[in-house]
Amino acid sequence: MNRVNRRDFIKFALSSGALLTLGSGSELVTKTLGKSDTHKKVLILGLDGMDPHLLQIWMKQGKLPSFQKLWNQGDFRRLRTSTPPQSPVAWSNFITGMNPGGHGIFDFIHRDPESYMPKFSGAEIKEADKTIRIGNLVLPLSGGEVKLSRKGRAFWQILEDHDIPATVFKMPGNYPPAPTKQRTISGMGTPDLLGFLSHFNYYTTEFAEVKEDIGGGEIHEVYIAENTVEASLPGPVNTFKKDRPDSSIDFKVHIDPFNPVAKIVIQDNEFILKPGEWSGWKRIRFKMIPTQSVNGICMFYLKQIRPEFKLYISPINIDPAAPALPISTPSNYSKELEKRFGPFFTKGLPADTKALDNNVLDDGEFLEQDDFILNERLEMFEHELSRFDSGLLFYYVSSTDQRQHMFWRHIDKKNPIYDPNQAKKYGNTIENIYREMDRMLAKAMEKTDKDTVLIAMSDHGFSPFHRSFNPNTWLYENGYHALINKWRQGREDLFMNTDWSKTKAYALGLNGLYINQKGREGEGTVNPGVEKEALVREIIQNLESFRDPQTGENPVLKAYATKDVYQGSQMDKAPDIIIGYNQGYRVSWSAPLGRIPKNILEDNREKWSGDHCMAPEVVPGILVTNQKINIDSPALFDLTPTILQIFNIKKTEGMIGKSIF
Amino acid sequence: MWVFNSIFGKIFEIVFFPFKSMTPWIGMIFISFLTALLMLCVFRFTSHQQGIKQVKNKIKAHLLEIRLFKDSLNVSLRAQGNILRYNLKYIGYSIKPLMVMIIPLILILIQLNLWFGHQSLTPGQEVILKVEVDEDLSLLDTEFLIESSSGLVIETPPLRIEETREVNWKLFAKETGIHELSMTVNGHRIVKKVAVAQKSLNKISPVKVRRNFIDELFHPGEAPLPANHPIKSLEIKYPSNYMSLFGWRIHWLIVYFALSIIFGFALKGVFKVEI
Numbered sequence: 001m002n003r004v005n006r007r008d009f010i011k012f013a014l015s016s017g018a019l020l021t022l023g024s025g026s027e028l029v030t031k032t033l034g035k036s037d038t039h040k041k042v043l044i045l046g047l048d049g050m051d052p053h054l055l056q057i058w059m060k061q062g063k064l065p066s067f068q069k070l071w072n073q074g075d076f077r078r079l080r081t082s083t084p085p086q087s088p089v090a091w092s093n094f095i096t097g098m099n100p101g102g103h104g105i106f107d108f109i110h111r112d113p114e115s116y117m118p119k120f121s122g123a124e125i126k127e128a129d130k131t132i133r134i135g136n137l138v139l140p141l142s143g144g145e146v147k148l149s150r151k152g153r154a155f156w157q158i159l160e161d162h163d164i165p166a167t168v169f170k171m172p173g174n175y176p177p178a179p180t181k182q183r184t185i186s187g188m189g190t191p192d193l194l195g196f197l198s199h200f201n202y203y204t205t206e207f208a209e210v211k212e213d214i215g216g217g218e219i220h221e222v223y224i225a226e227n228t229v230e231a232s233l234p235g236p237v238n239t240f241k242k243d244r245p246d247s248s249i250d251f252k253v254h255i256d257p258f259n260p261v262a263k264i265v266i267q268d269n270e271f272i273l274k275p276g277e278w279s280g281w282k283r284i285r286f287k288m289i290p291t292q293s294v295n296g297i298c299m300f301y302l303k304q305i306r307p308e309f310k311l312y313i314s315p316i317n318i319d320p321a322a323p324a325l326p327i328s329t330p331s332n333y334s335k336e337l338e339k340r341f342g343p344f345f346t347k348g349l350p351a352d353t354k355a356l357d358n359n360v361l362d363d364g365e366f367l368e369q370d371d372f373i374l375n376e377r378l379e380m381f382e383h384e385l386s387r388f389d390s391g392l393l394f395y396y397v398s399s400t401d402q403r404q405h406m407f408w409r410h411i412d413k414k415n416p417i418y419d420p421n422q423a424k425k426y427g428n429t430i431e432n433i434y435r436e437m438d439r440m441l442a443k444a445m446e447k448t449d450k451d452t453v454l455i456a457m458s459d460h461g462f463s464p465f466h467r468s469f470n471p472n473t474w475l476y477e478n479g480y481h482a483l484i485n486k487w488r489q490g491r492e493d494l495f496m497n498t499d500w501s502k503t504k505a506y507a508l509g510l511n512g513l514y515i516n517q518k519g520r521e522g523e524g525t526v527n528p529g530v531e532k533e534a535l536v537r538e539i540i541q542n543l544e545s546f547r548d549p550q551t552g553e554n555p556v557l558k559a560y561a562t563k564d565v566y567q568g569s570q571m572d573k574a575p576d577i578i579i580g581y582n583q584g585y586r587v588s589w590s591a592p593l594g595r596i597p598k599n600i601l602e603d604n605r606e607k608w609s610g611d612h613c614m615a616p617e618v619v620p621g622i623l624v625t626n627q628k629i630n631i632d633s634p635a636l637f638d639l640t641p642t643i644l645q646i647f648n649i650k651k652t653e654g655m656i657g658k659s660i661f
Numbered sequence: 662m663w664v665f666n667s668i669f670g671k672i673f674e675i676v677f678f679p680f681k682s683m684t685p686w687i688g689m690i691f692i693s694f695l696t697a698l699l700m701l702c703v704f705r706f707t708s709h710q711q712g713i714k715q716v717k718n719k720i721k722a723h724l725l726e727i728r729l730f731k732d733s734l735n736v737s738l739r740a741q742g743n744i745l746r747y748n749l750k751y752i753g754y755s756i757k758p759l760m761v762m763i764i765p766l767i768l769i770l771i772q773l774n775l776w777f778g779h780q781s782l783t784p785g786q787e788v789i790l791k792v793e794v795d796e797d798l799s800l801l802d803t804e805f806l807i808e809s810s811s812g813l814v815i816e817t818p819p820l821r822i823e824e825t826r827e828v829n830w831k832l833f834a835k836e837t838g839i840h841e842l843s844m845t846v847n848g849h850r851i852v853k854k855v856a857v858a859q860k861s862l863n864k865i866s867p868v869k870v871r872r873n874f875i876d877e878l879f880h881p882g883e884a885p886l887p888a889n890h891p892i893k894s895l896e897i898k899y900p901s902n903y904m905s906l907f908g909w910r911i912h913w914l915i916v917y918f919a920l921s922i923i924f925g926f927a928l929k930g931v932f933k934v935e936i
Contacts, residue, residue, distance in 0.1 A: 228824065257801060259818040263789075263829055270898060272789055272817055272831040339908070 038164055040646050041452040042392040043385075043444055047437050048087060048172070049401030049612060051461035052078045052622045058434055066441040070456065070624050079621035080635035081460040083565050084511035084578050085612050087188055087401070088122055088173040090459035090621070090636055095171065096152035097640030097655035102568025104151045105173060106575055107509035109592055114522040116495050118508055118593055122189040123175055124149055127239070136242045137289060146176045146325060151570055152654055154178045155640050156392065164647050165391035167384055170377075172396065172459075175348060176326040185328040185337070187396055190348035192315040193286075193296035193324065194236050199315050200352055202360045203231050206308040216354025217315075224309055229253040233266070233313060235286035236294055236324075247286040247294075253311065260305050273302040278368065281343035283319060295319035297343040299372075301365065312360055314369070318346045337380065344376050351402040357607050363426050366406065374399045374433075378440060385447050392643065397440070403433045404462045408610025412464045414584075416603045448626065453646055453661075458621035459636065465611040467548060468588035468604045469555045471507035471579060472596040478542060480505040483596065495594040501525065505539060505576075508594055510587050510613045512575030513539070513559075536561050536576055543579065548601055555601065557582040557615040567656060580615025587613065627661050634660045662874055666881035673772045674864065681862050685777060685904065688862045693917055696769065697924030698932075700762060705934045707758040713935045716747045716754065723747070770914070775882050777913035779865045779899035781856040782834040787816070790830045790842065790853075793893040798847075800828065803891075806845040812836035813855055832897075834858075846891055853895045854883065868896045 059068045070076075082090040082099065084107065092098075092105040100106045110121045124147045128140035150173060156166040157180050165182065168174070172188030192199055200217035204210065210221045222229050235247035251266035263272045269282045279300035287293045296316035303310035318325055320334035320343065327346050328334040337344060350373045356366040374397075381395050407429040409415040410422060441456055448454045475481035476489075482502035483489055489497065495506065500516065500523035507513045515532050518524035526532050540559040548555050558580040566574055581587070589606070590597055612619040623634055631638065638657035644650065645659040676695070680688035723740040730736035782788055790807075794800065800821040805828055809815055814833040821828050832842075834857040842853045856865050866882025871893050877885050886892060903910035929936055 226824065227822070254820065254822045254824070256818070256820040259820065261817045261820045261831075263820055263822070270789055271787075272820060272829060274817055335908075 037390045038647065039451055041388070041390060041449075042643055042646055043388065043448065043452055043454050044392070044394045044643075045437075045441060045444060045454075045456045046091075046171070046394060046396040047400045047456060047458045047622070048396065048398050049404050049460060049462055050434070050437065050456075050458035050622050051404070052620055053461065054430070054434065055622055055624075058431060063431065063435060064438040066438045066445060067456065067624055070441065070445065070454065070626055074454075074624070074626040075629040077623045077629055077632075077634050078461075079457060079623040080633055081612075081616045081619060081621050082636060083560055083616050084580065085460040085614065085616045085619050086510055087459055091172040091174075091188075092150050093636040094457075094459065094639055095154045095173065096150070097155070097637050097651060097657050098152050098568055099566050099637060099656060100568075101562070101566030101571045101574060102152055102654050102656070104149065104568075104570035104573055106562075106573070106578075107512045109509040109512075110573065111508045111514065113514075113520050116498075116500070116506070116508075116522065116594070118494070121509075122149055122173060123147060133242065138240055138242055139289075140239070148174070148176055148178055150174075150178075153652065154180070155643050156180060156182045156184065156394075158644060158649060158652060159392060159647065162647065162649055164649075166394070167388065167392070168394045169380070169384060170396040170398070171394060172348070177329045180329050182329065183333050185333060186326075186348070188348040188398070190318070190327055190346060191325070192347045193294065193318055194234070194316060196315070198347065198349070198352060198354055200355045200360065201233060201313040202355070203229065203311040203313075204308060205229075206310070209310075211358075214354075214358045216352075217358060217360065219360070222309065224255065227255045227257055229255070229309060229311075233284070233298075233316075235296070235316070238286075238288050240288045240292060247288060249284055249286060253309075255305055255309070262302055262305055264300055264302075264311075271300075273300065275302055275304050277302055278372070283321075283343065284316070294324045295322040296324075297346075299369075301361075301369075303365070312355065312365075314352060315347055317343075317350070320344055320346050340383065341376070341380060344380070345373055349398055349402065351399065351406075353402060353406055353608060356406055363407070363422065363607075367403075367426075367429065370399055370402060374436065378436075381440060382443065385443060388447065397437065400433050400437060400458070403429055404610045405608050406610075408462065408464060409607065412609065414466060415464060415609050416466060416605050417607070417609070445626075452626075454626045455639070456622065456624045457639065460612040460616075460621050461619040462610045462612055463583045463614055463618050465586045465604050465609055466584040467551070467555065468591075468602050469579075469581065469585055470588045470591050470597050470600050470602070471513060472591055472594065473598070473600045474543070474546065475505050475507065475513075475539075476596055477600065480539065481596070490590075490595065490597040493590070493593045493595045495596075497596065498594075504535060506594070507579070507587075507591060509575070510592050511579050511581075513577040513579055515576045517576075532576070540577060543577075548585075550601065551584075553584070554582055555585040556580065557618060568654060580617070581613065583614065583618050585614065586611045623660075629660045631658070631660050662872075662877040663884050666877060667884070669768060669772060670775075670864075670881060673776065677776060677862060677864075683861060685862045685902075689777065689904065689913065689916055690920060692769075692773065693920030694924050696766075696917070696921045697928060699765070700921065700925055701928060701932050701934045701936075703762050704758045704936055705932065707761045708935075709754050709757075710935045713751065713754050716751045717935070719747045720744055720751070770917075771879060771881060773913070773917065775864050775866055776862060777904070777917075778902055779867055780902045781858050781863045781865055782899065783858045784834055784836055786834045786857075788832050788834065788855075789898040790832050791896045791898060792828045792844070793896075794826055794828065794846075795891045795893060796826065798891045800826070803846060807842065808844075809842045809855075810838075810840045812838050812857060813840040813842065844892075844895070849887075849890055849892070851886060851890075851892060851895060853897070855897055856899075865899055867899050868894055870894045 058064045082093045088105050092103045096103045105121050109118045111118050126145040128142050128144050130141040132139050156168050159166050160180055160182050168184040170187035175186040175189035177184045177186045198216050203220045203222045210219050222231050230252050232248045232250050237244050238247045254263045260275050271279050281297045283297050285293045285295050297319050298316045299314040301312040320338040351370045355361040410427045482499040483497050484499045503516050504526055505515050516525050518527055543556045543559045560578045562574040638660050641651035641655055641657050642659045677688050723743045726740040727737050805819050812835050816831040816833050819828045837858045840855045844851045853869050856863055868880040869883045870876035870880045871890050872885040872888040904913050904916045
């Protein structure tokens with residue numbers, strides 16, 4: 001097995017930007033499907049992570065009048081989420097009407113059973129088959145390909161078969177966008193230009209801030225010489241060059257000798273910033289070879305000039321005006337939006353939570369950035385709403401999820417890093433985003449007539465995240481996992497220290513646990529059938545009975561044998577057990593990529609303080625609609641046949657839900 | 662130079678006056694049409710029309726020769742050699758009118774750049790004011806007093822860059838209009854105009870320069886500063902402008918030349934010009 005570090009894994013898993021530019025042609029006019037006017041319309045607001053408990057509290061207090069009004073008109077239910085309740089899994093349930101056994105998305109991360117190497121679950125990258133090398137240049141003779149891994153047809157593809165128009169805005173887990181002539185733009189899972197899910201750059205003269213591998217970004221040490229900082233902005237891998245070097249753009253920052261003001265010069269862009277000021281979008285171009293370049297957009301934030309110089313550059317988003325990777329259908333849709341609104345966030349989850357976690361941005365700065373995202377979304381929502389007159393409109397908002405992840409610590413006094421002073425300042429952040437969504441819902445309700453079914457939904461709720469659990473450490477200490485060298489425990493990712501010949505089980509991803517099965521895994525030890533079944537039941541029982549010595553609670557509320565909870569054609573790729581964590585617990589930060597730390601349990605001292613990767617019972621989503629709901633406990637996969645039924649379309653093979661109306 | 666620039670500039674203001682509220686395409690089509698007329702006139706009266714006609718006929722004849730005697734390598738090669746010879750002769754006949762046209766064309770292009778080269782600011786937009794100063798002036802010891810009319814906000818203190826001998830400010834456009842920016846340096850006062858979204862077709866002068874033939878030639882939009890002024894130039898970094906055609910952004914020069922050539926060929930028969 002090659003030695004690959006965490007950073008390389010993440011980068012190579014998604015990088016292909018330079019290569020795919022060859023394949024992205026431009027169209028003069030946006031193609032639209034020949035569409036029939038529908039009598040019925042469906043308007044869905046996808047509010048990621050909106051929690052029913054918080055929603056009900058604030059509805060009761062009269063803070064969310066539109067949600068209350070919608071409930072009064074129709075109904076409200078807690079919406080059963082997916083197992084596990086991770087966004088790509090949950091939204092895939094909604095998209096296909098199946099559970100992971102059918103659509104094949106079981107976690108953010110899957111594994112290659114042969115090599116045990118983790119893989120991103122959402123998309124597969126295929127580089128150009130044929131290349132020609134001329135000196136140092138490698139010229140592809142065909143375009144590369146990004147392929148959506150999700151199986152099953154998306155509901156808007158089925159609507160397209162029946163000539164029903166749909167606009168699907170930023171649907172998570174839909175990168176690259178499923179082939180369709182409907183108007184769609186990809187959401188969560190869309191990488192930045194470098195192929196990362198998120199990768200910021202931070203330039204500082206303060207040596208103490210410089211850390212090597214922080215995950216989610218890069219910190220560069222810079223110097224001020226003659227009131228000028230010279231630095232370089234890393235770009236995508238240059239696949240046109242033999243050694244595949246990283247491309248980059250040099251830039252200069254001129255600083256006034258006394259006044260707090262700086263000018264940044266990068267390519268054609270020249271702009272002046274004061275400390276604490278954002279630049280707005282700047283378009284940059286990475287040159288690969290004389291005829292090929294890759295466009296990106298990024299924002300600059302001048303944190304400080306003196307005594308130490310600090311400059312943050314946001315992850316470089318794919319330029320929607322000249323996308324290097326497929327981000328919309330038809331491909332002109334992103335260009336059309338760019339023309340109307342200017343450059344916009346194209347990265348799947350645009351808020352830079354890693355910058356906040358690494359103290360590169362503080363709470364206020366993160367919120368400023370997320371306000372840009374939210375305002376952009378609200379502006380585009382009004383545009384889409386204004387032209388919605390037939391078929392279906394799905395509109396997604398990520399700020400609800402991201403703000404709860406990062407600001408839960410301010411409403412949770414039990415959080416290990418709760419700070420009352422900060423709580424006073426930012427304690428209303430989550431409430432405010434719920435109120436903002438209430439105003440958005442009000443706009444949607446204004447557009448709703450008697451023939452429009454309006455649904456406000458979330459994929460899951462939220463829960464505090466106080467303690468983190470290391471499943472591989474638990475497996476190791478209980479004799480299910482073996483190490484090559486005990487003294488190396490906790491030092492390496494990707495199971496580099498695992499002795500597979502003595503290992504019976506391993507955990508990978510946020511909730512998945514796999515049996516090291518003979519004939520399936522590269523070095524399997526457990527026979528399929530009775531032996532494996534007995535081991536699964538034993539591990540489940542032991543996991544559920546394990547107690548946290550510090551709190552006396554069970555970190556695992558429920559562990560699920562996947563053969564009991566999944567159905568469908570993709571079962572052979574499923575983990576064997578899904579770990580459903582209890583409220584307050586989640587998998588640790590290092591475990592998903594196969595690290596085996598020394599302690600089974602640790603305090604979560606990160607700013608990422610709210611989470612949902614628990615047991616599905618702990619974090620149901622919301623379902624508020626202007627219609628009466630006829631089933632007691634609706635699930636995400638029930639909404640898909642519901643949408644089809646509204647348009648008099650029968651549910652397709654493999655869909656496991658039923659209409660809620 | 663300024664007298665010439667202001668007279669020549671006035672002519673263009675008169676030409677474009679009717680088109681100010683219309684899409685820039687109308688003004689561009691009109692000026693391309695006038696340019697085509699001008700080029701045809703120059704060509705007619707400065708070129709050897711009879712000679713051009715003859716070489717074109719010769720080229721046609723040799724092309725026909727190639728088609729007729731395609732089986733004979735000797736004849737074909739000789740014909741191709743003759744085509745090349747007459748092409749060179751044709752270029753020779755074109756040099757004189759081109760030389761006559763080149764100076765007025767450069768002057769026209771410089772003026773057109775004022776009309777089509779830059780976008781005016783829109784309210785809410787930020788822009789950099791860049792002041793280039795003399796080598797003798799101390800950047801740190803000199804006080805730059807800057808004031809603006811109410812539609813324009815000076816957002817930052819001066820940013821002094823020794824490497825390029827310049828001082829920068831960030832301006833914020835608040836209201837539409839032609840705003841004035843005044844700057845006093847060592848007792849010298851300068852006024853610079855700043856355009857904020859007036860009409861579709863605007864004359865925008867990004868740079869005000871110190872008196873100097875070449876600089877004035879290329880920046881004719883505003884009266885120059887005195888030759889001994891401590892400031893070399895004042896520049897507003899307006900965004901570049903492009904002509905939009907079916908969603909494609911095209912540089913105005915390409916549009917201008919393409920339209921002028923199209924009009925030229927379309928009208929050559931009317932004016933009986935051999936080109």
